[in-house]
Amino acid sequence: MFTGHIALGLFLYSLYPSLPPEIPLVGSAFIDLINGILLLLSVDRISPAPHLSLGVTLDFIDYDHSLLACIAWGAMYAVMVRTMVNKEHRNTAALLAFGAVVSHWVLDYSVHQKDLAMYPGSTLKFGTELWETHPWSAWSMEAVFSLGLWAATAKNLRLDKSKSLKMACVLGLLHLNIVPPPGVNPMHIMVHRVDTNWLRPIGGIAIFSSFLIATLGMSKVLRQWSTAHNVKEAIAKARVKKTR
Numbered sequence: 001m002f003t004g005h006i007a008l009g010l011f012l013y014s015l016y017p018s019l020p021p022e023i024p025l026v027g028s029a030f031i032d033l034i035n036g037i038l039l040l041l042s043v044d045r046i047s048p049a050p051h052l053s054l055g056v057t058l059d060f061i062d063y064d065h066s067l068l069a070c071i072a073w074g075a076m077y078a079v080m081v082r083t084m085v086n087k088e089h090r091n092t093a094a095l096l097a098f099g100a101v102v103s104h105w106v107l108d109y110s111v112h113q114k115d116l117a118m119y120p121g122s123t124l125k126f127g128t129e130l131w132e133t134h135p136w137s138a139w140s141m142e143a144v145f146s147l148g149l150w151a152a153t154a155k156n157l158r159l160d161k162s163k164s165l166k167m168a169c170v171l172g173l174l175h176l177n178i179v180p181p182p183g184v185n186p187m188h189i190m191v192h193r194v195d196t197n198w199l200r201p202i203g204g205i206a207i208f209s210s211f212l213i214a215t216l217g218m219s220k221v222l223r224q225w226s227t228a229h230n231v232k233e234a235i236a237k238a239r240v241k242k243t244r
């Protein structure tokens, strides 16, 4: 899952807009960011599988995508976030951070092959396999899920039409990156073009950078929008005061 994680991060931010948007956005993508790093370090293992919808099999992703690892990363991220926000928001921020990271496993479960282990090395693995058994249904389901979260986010943040549309366009473009075959997506291009030996490092860099750019880029825009909104509100309040 890709767009769904980002959309959930946006929605979580819309519930706590006074907190930095990076907390839920980076949090919801945290497990895939670690996955990118561990692929680069050759700890995680993937193999090319051009016949599959995803283009690869995720042979070993237990240190980031197992349930126990997700909970542990979530706890670590929550502790990190807790030290970075001011006192009055600490507990809410930590809870939000933990929830965002752990949500990743639940969303991945809804589409992944049985490659989500219970704990590192466990043979007990989870995943609905929807990505491979019904790739277009999985893709459409993620689109509908993201669309719903986008609508709720736009409503909660009281975004105007132009900003809502911009957010929808970004999510739509992100979702095109995981369109199943016969659609063309970057993972499939990579599997067909890159030598097997380079698949792990290049895949790792691609996963890490795509999630980092998407989450930090969106956070930056959300910060600008909230500042613009606050300035607008302050001006409106000042006007009301003047006319009184």
Ligand SMILES: [Zn+2]
Pocket (backbone or CB within 6 Å): 001, 031, 032, 065, 104, 108
């Ligand atoms: Zn993932």
